[in-house]
Amino acid sequence: MTPDAGDEELGPWVAVALPTSEVVTVRLRGWQQAGDGSWWAACRLALWSQVSTPDGERAEPADVDFLAPAARVEPVDGQDYHAVPRVRHRDAVRRRR
Template identity: 35%
Template sequence: MTSADDKDGVGPWVTVRLPDGQDLRAMVLQRRLEHDGSWWYEVVITLLERDNVHGVMKAVPAPVSFWAPPAACTPVEGEDYSLVPTTRAGHAARWLVERRVQVPGQEGPLLLVHRGDCGSVRGSREEVDPQRAWQVLQRPDAAQCAVCRPERALIAALQSPRSP
């Protein structure tokens, strides 16, 4: 299965080797260049958790993201990694667009617009300029983050003569 086959996916697949030797298929959310020159990959796997649905306990999908070093990640043939968002340590974007990992039965927007320093981003993220952030915010499948609430700051940035 490729990321193109996964209608709810947001990134390419990679095989991750865990410390106990198990290999898991994970979706790549982003990569990051650290201060020491090493690269790390944020990946997500879907595990199960229990949920009380109308008084009945059920197992439901639960996405879990974690950071893995490149030595633990093996590319999957046929996957395109060229669009994986890339960040650098110490570099904070002004605006981020998060593409949320969709779980069957989960409701809510697919895209969330955040301030660049927001700590609540969980899915893959893309650094964007104010114009692009505003365009995304106008989409029917998008919303602003309820934590950092970037809309007012974004409007101010768009009205200033020097939008970053």
């Protein structure tokens, strides 16, 4: 999957390995550190959703946000990750000192 023009604010693409061993390409919204020091990727995946209209049913994209363990996330060639926000957990920062 390649980025569309003008959608950089959605975040760069990453590959995420799912528990089913499938790999999906999703948007990386940011990194979040848990209190135990582990890192999690805040991701967004666009899926189809069924929408009822007066003219009948139709499909529309629906974003699903989820967290993936950092060990299951891989970079995608050609993506720029320098602006991806990182949020450290205060307990993890305190333990490190």
